[in-house]
Amino acid sequence: MQTWSLMGERYHRQVLSLKVFLVAVLLLCVMTSGCTKVLTRHFAQSVEKMHGETFVHGLNEPVTVSRDRLGIPCIDAATMEDLSIAMGYVHASDRLSQMTGLKLMAQGRLAELAGDSLIDIDVYMRTLNLKKKAADLWEALSPENQFLIARYSDGVNAYQNSHRDRLPPGLRLSGYAPEPWEPIDSLCLFFLVNLALSFNLHQEITILSIAAHIGPEKTAWLLPIYPDEPIPSGEARKLSGLELGSMRGDLSRLWKTQETLEALGMGPVAASNNWALSKDRTDRGASILANDTHLLLSFPSLWNMIHVKCGSYQAAGISLAGIPSVVAGFNGHIAWGMTMVMADNQDLFLEQLKLIDGELHYLNRDAWLPVQERTETFRIRGKKKPLEKTIRETIRGPLLNDVLTARPKHMVQPGPLDLPYGISFSWAVLGNSDETINSFFSLSRARSVEEAFQHVPRIRTIALNMVFADRDSIAWQVTGLFPVRKAGRGLVPSPGWTGDYDWTGFLDSASHPYSLNPPKGYIATANHRTVPSDFPHTLSSSWYWPERHERIEQLIEATEFHTRESVMAMQLDVQSAYTVKLKEVLFESPLASRIDEEIMSWNDHGRQTQALRALEILREFDGVMHTESLGAALMGAFYTSVTRAIFLDELGPETSPAWQSFLVLNNICYSPTSDHLTVRGDESPFWNDISTPEPDTKAQIIARSLAEATRMLEETFGKDSEKWQWGKLHTYSFETDSSKMVHHLGILERFLFSLFSPFFNRGPFPAPGDHTTLNVSAYHMGHDFDTWLIPAMRMIVDFGLDEPLVCINSSGQSDNPASPHYDDGIEAWLAGTYQSFPFQQSNRETHYTRVLTLRPLEIMEQ
Numbered sequence: 057m058q059t060w061s062l063m064g065e066r067y068h069r070q071v072l073s074l075k076v077f078l079v080a081v082l083l084l085c086v087m088t089s090g091c092t093k094v095l096t097r098h099f100a101q102s103v104e105k106m107h108g109e110t111f112v113h114g115l116n117e118p119v120t121v122s123r124d125r126l127g128i129p130c131i132d133a134a135t136m137e138d139l140s141i142a143m144g145y146v147h148a149s150d151r152l153s154q155m156t157g158l159k160l161m162a163q164g165r166l167a168e169l170a171g172d173s174l175i176d177i178d179v180y181m182r183t184l185n186l187k188k189k190a191a192d193l194w195e196a197l198s199p200e201n202q203f204l205i206a207r208y209s210d211g212v213n214a215y216q217n218s219h220r221d222r223l224p225p226g227l228r229l230s231g232y233a234p235e236p237w238e239p240i241d242s243l244c245l246f247f248l249v250n251l252a253l254s255f256n257l258h259q260e261i262t263i264l265s266i267a268a269h270i271g272p273e274k275t276a277w278l279l280p281i282y283p284d285e286p287i288p289s290g291e292a293r294k295l296s297g298l299e300l301g302s303m304r305g306d307l308s309r310l311w312k313t314q315e316t317l318e319a320l321g322m323g324p325v326a327a328s329n330n331w332a333l334s335k336d337r338t339d340r341g342a343s344i345l346a347n348d349t350h351l352l353l354s355f356p357s358l359w360n361m362i363h364v365k366c367g368s369y370q371a372a373g374i375s376l377a378g379i380p381s382v383v384a385g386f387n388g389h390i391a392w393g394m395t396m397v398m399a400d401n402q403d404l405f406l407e408q409l410k411l412i413d414g415e416l417h418y419l420n421r422d423a424w425l426p427v428q429e430r431t432e433t434f435r436i437r438g439k440k441k442p443l444e445k446t447i448r449e450t451i452r453g454p455l456l457n458d459v460l461t462a463r464p465k466h467m468v469q470p471g472p473l474d475l476p477y478g479i480s481f482s483w484a485v486l487g488n489s490d491e492t493i494n495s496f497f498s499l500s501r502a503r504s505v506e507e508a509f510q511h512v513p514r515i516r517t518i519a520l521n522m523v524f525a526d527r528d529s530i531a532w533q534v535t536g537l538f539p540v541r542k543a544g545r546g547l548v549p550s551p552g553w554t555g556d557y558d559w560t561g562f563l564d565s566a567s568h569p570y571s572l573n574p575p576k577g578y579i580a581t582a583n584h585r586t587v588p589s590d591f592p593h594t595l596s597s598s599w600y601w602p603e604r605h606e607r608i609e610q611l612i613e614a615t616e617f618h619t620r621e622s623v624m625a626m627q628l629d630v631q632s633a634y635t636v637k638l639k640e641v642l643f644e645s646p647l648a649s650r651i652d653e654e655i656m657s658w659n660d661h662g663r664q665t666q667a668l669r670a671l672e673i674l675r676e677f678d679g680v681m682h683t684e685s686l687g688a689a690l691m692g693a694f695y696t697s698v699t700r701a702i703f704l705d706e707l708g709p710e711t712s713p714a715w716q717s718f719l720v721l722n723n724i725c726y727s728p729t730s731d732h733l734t735v736r737g738d739e740s741p742f743w744n745d746i747s748t749p750e751p752d753t754k755a756q757i758i759a760r761s762l763a764e765a766t767r768m769l770e771e772t773f774g775k776d777s778e779k780w781q782w783g784k785l786h787t788y789s790f791e792t793d794s795s796k797m798v799h800h801l802g803i804l805e806r807f808l809f810s811l812f813s814p815f816f817n818r819g820p821f822p823a824p825g826d827h828t829t830l831n832v833s834a835y836h837m838g839h840d841f842d843t844w845l846i847p848a849m850r851m852i853v854d855f856g857l858d859e860p861l862v863c864i865n866s867s868g869q870s871d872n873p874a875s876p877h878y879d880d881g882i883e884a885w886l887a888g889t890y891q892s893f894p895f896q897q898s899n900r901e902t903h904y905t906r907v908l909t910l911r912p913l914e915i916m917e918q
Contacts, residue, residue: 144211
């Protein structure tokens with residue numbers, strides 16, 4: 057209790073000093089042009105120097121850290137041990153606030169930083185128990201990799217210890233002092249990112265929420281499938297006859313937890329594009345590999361650029377601060393990149409619960425089994441007494457019911473037992489036999505595609521489309537764990553008590569799809585369905601829209617021999633392949649005449665004019681979603697209006713969990729909006745506005761939506777269509793996680809955040825593209841036009857060039873707003889420029905011009 061008392065006293069002292077500082081800043085802002093310059097000067101000492109020398113505990117030999125014009129580091133060390141220490145030091149100097157926040161999130165400890173407003177997130181994360189999974193993964197690491205990760209932790213701590221009085225603004229303003237970095241923390245970050253890329257949990261929660269609102273039969277029409285697949289009514293029937301309606305309130309609370317996670321940058325995503333061109337498809341007779349990872353628009357970017365060298369070993373590309381590895385990049389011999397498989401490797405199970413002799417049990421076939429329990433202790437900033445919560449688990453995984461309440465008392469205990477079912481969560485993880493991290497480390501050192509194939513199939517915990525190449529070969533391999541189910545596809549939550557849908561194991565990696573030097577001369581993945589519809593194993597049912605992959609193939613086939621420049625143009629392409637399909641429906645299908653007839657039957661001539669104007673604009677639209685485009689603005693407005701017209705009457709009101717769930721489901725995989733527009737006809741029950749007495753048709757709802765799209769743009773920009781520009785409607789806003797969470801704070805804190813927003817945030821900027829373009833910029837169709845998904849990095853490796861690798865990040869190298877490299881990457885990313893990573897010594901010396909030497913601390917102490 058003394059420790060907690062001291063923490064409380066320290067917290068109040070920090071709050072007092074922070075208030076004094078904020079008042080001083082406020083006065084300075086009144087007297088000067090603004091806060092940004094004042095705060096930048098105040099926090100200038102928190103920015104690590106980039107010239108000269110500094111002394112680092114644990115190093116054996118000097119290490120050079122040379123930086124380019126964007127602050128991207130090239131670390132050159134004599135040994136892998138010193139390289140790992142230096143990577144930890146450099147990552148901490150660039151991204152300490154981000155590393156600390158991700159660590160606390162992964163371990164369910166955000167309340168230690170932010171107070172009780174985030175305690176529900178902490179309970180959720182402790183329920184998933186990422187730290188236990190990380191501990192199991194640590195046991196599977198080779199002694200060499202354990203050693204290197206431990207040395208990396210030493211480097212992080214060397215920076216923290218030498219900068220305790222010069223912490224970056226995010227930590228300084230919060231008053232939180234980071235704890236020492238432990239090796240297990242790096243693995244917790246790995247599982248946190250894996251959780252964000254494994255979105256079935258989010259998807260099944262949304263489906264359960266929708267089914268509780270409209271029933272399983274209608275829900276089947278909203279399930280993620282592909283255009284050539286039938287409606288999965290059988291999968292939805294698993295929920296028939298269950299008491300779902302009484303779960304609405306509890307699902308709403310769980311959904312709010314999911315929303316908060318998304319605001320913190322850990323929501324579901326559909327990431328990314330990659331392709332490889334064989335040497336016969338390029339102008340220099342050598343392979344080209346391209347990758348752009350699509351992640352939530354976050355500031356800073358999740359990725360951090362790095363170039364490392366140790367003797368003859370070199371690697372460069374993207375890294376995640378907190379993990380000592382090049383995640384995707386080039387090592388002088390091979391290049392590798394990744395996209396999401398969209399794997400269905402998570403399942404929710406509904407559980408029948410019963411109290412027996414005062415203890416909670418769950419039904420498993422014919423037996424009532426006691427739940428397993430563990431107690432988690434939560435420290436909360438500003439409170440002396442910790443909170444204790446009991447987490448319960450079944451053989452299928454943890455019960456999420458603990459997350460379904462904001463009350464401190466467990467929801468399934470006597471008295472408040474108001475849920476008809478428990479909700480348990482299964483996630484495909486191997487435990488202490490997992491070779492994933494060992495294989496990633498080995499992949500980054502492979503010298504050929506043949507050697508890489510020895511390592512990539514052993515990446516099991518994370519499901520990826522790994523595309524890799526050397527000068528003469530290209531390859532693709534699906535990684536991950538794919539559950540083998542007794543029955544069902546895992547698309548919809550399953551009754552757990554029957555045992556009929558239990559997992560029996562995982563698909564053998566030998567059955568995973570792969571390709572080596574295909575005859576067509578290229579490989580491409582874009583989160584689309586990469587296997588035939590009759591593929592004998594279930595990898596997923598939740599593929600993303602097929603149009604990005606279709607566009608990649610279209611552009612590859614359009615050019616006989618590709619260059620780095622042609623591949624750059626592909627990554628920046630904003631031509632929507634979906635537009636062609638939609639225009640066929642609107643202008644060339646049998647439906648087109650019925651839409652025209654509906655419009656001409658209206659007595660409201662103003663509305664009629666609006667609909668005809670929309671048709672005229674769309675008829676002339678070329679599908680290029682550039683920022684000045686009138687057609688793109690109308691198309692975006694139509695997507696929004698038709699989404700609301702088709703689905704809001706059944707799923708609304710707008711504040712309902714069902715509608716909010718639908719908006720997510722509509723964006724993270726092939727969408728019900730797209731499916732209904734171009735595939736499903738009047739047979740769908742959603743082609744009817746239930747708020748009106750007369751039945752409706754598809755043609756009627758599309759006609760109304762066209763008029764509404766025009767009305768929306770007129771209301772926003774005026775009747776002059778010259779002012780209707782996509783980039784004015786659709787924008788990028790680079791906001792920190794703290795800014796996104798500001799609505800959880802008090803009035804004073806919200807005011808101060810708004811005052812300091814220019815210091816921390818950037819934008820808005822006009823955004824080209826949409827969810828169907830290669831240069832993706834997805835928005836929440838049916839809600840707003842704010843971009844939420846972007847290419848967080850772009851990378852190209854052309855083996856025919858002397859310096860093959862170019863790359864660009866979506867934000868700056870640093871997470872410190874006082875650093876000149878906080879936001880300079882945004883301008884380059886918006887402009888579509890790339891940064892070279894030279895491997896030849898003479899080119900490195902002219903490219904990385906600012907040199908900081910890290911020397912062993914022991915030399916200074918002698």
